[in-house]
Amino acid sequence: MTNRRSNVVTLKNNPVTLIGPEVQVGDKAPDFEVSDHNLSKINLKDTSGKVRLIITVPSLDTPVCDKETRDFSEKVSSFGDDVTLLVISSDLPFAQKRWCGGAGLSNVQTLSDHFNMSFGGSYGTHIEELRLNCRAVFVVDANDKVTYVEYVQETTDYPDYQKALEAVKEALQLVK
Template identity: 45%
Template structure:
């Protein structure tokens, strides 16, 4: 398995990302994660749409919660042809509880807890703690990656403006 060093830090400490780092122009690899109601959810379920993948370690942290709230807010201003999927290693129950308490209803929460398939296929899995690093990936309706951000310091927020511009441009 490929190990990527020097891409991100977590609380100032370098971490190793496992798997292949995704790049603009790549065909987005399909993956299966756990969705609401413990049902399998696949990227291919959203074929033909522009997909924003909002990736973070755990919704139970301040920055991850802020990222989820922000993308939920921004989703209301996006085309119906754009879908926002969040991915973390949180259990689906925790994601559901957070979304219910916060009124999060415009995005879909997915958990990579079971097999880390997303984390490994997209290079977001941190070896040291087996959580997902923070970032954003935008995929156009043809299934091509049009934007990628691996947030350099995992405890920082992503560049929402660039991600949203990429999503609008991908339509």
Template identity: 50%
Template sequence: MREIKDKVTFKGNPVTIVGEEVKVGEKARDFTVLASDLREVKLSDYAGKVVVITVFPSVDTGVCALQLARFNQEAANFSDDVQLLTISVDLPFALGRYCADKGIKNALTASDHRDLDFGLKYGFVIKELRLLTRGTIIVDKEGIIRYVEYVPEVGQEPNYDAALEVVKKLV
């Protein structure tokens, strides 16, 4: 397990990111997270689809809520061969409640709380907080990573336009 320092800040302070940083062109690593009904969800469940993975610390914060809402809205325009998967370390029940309350229907929202399997395999774990940092990963239909964004300041939104351009090119 690798630690990356001084790459990401939280409220202006550097934090340590733990896990294996991924790069464009690499084969995507399978992982297991939990859906709001506690069902295991794996990346491999979506083999043959473009998978947009959007990552954030907690749905109970303003920027994370904006990120989830924006990607959920954009996913309404995705074709059937694109899967939006949002991941945080919020408890599955909290994610389910939030999505029901806010009408989030286009995103499969999942929790990495149990094992940090996604966060460690993709280099998103904030060591000091046991939260995931913010970012976006896009995996093509062949399972190759085609887009990676680790947002440098946790309080900033991801680059939606850049990610959505990649999705358009892949479908």
């Protein structure tokens, strides 16, 4: 039976239903399968060994998602190669590739959850009514342990950048 959660987040102040479990700090990061720009399948183990800042957005083609992705890209650039920024949406891989080309961002890996909503179903970000991911932030350490979680209560709002980046810094200290 699918795990359905109500009254967790809203979209334009309207409650939506999330599919999947609520991931908690301390959990082993769930596996997932998403697609990159070339339609190659990417999963959790493909990103292992580094701290991962994973953000989910409804669509890169919206102003809030565009700005959030750009903001996180700028903020994590100071961490160098020790941190991987993954941006997951249900946009088609082709649209993500077009967005990345226009944005000129090189330190962001955009990944599509369009084909089977695997990430959304594993991390509890799949909005059932719209087949989109809600806005959420996860920090996963180099050992695949979840060290930070934020499900943004109102999907049109920005996440708490400061708390997410503090969690990245703490996860980096564990690596060194």
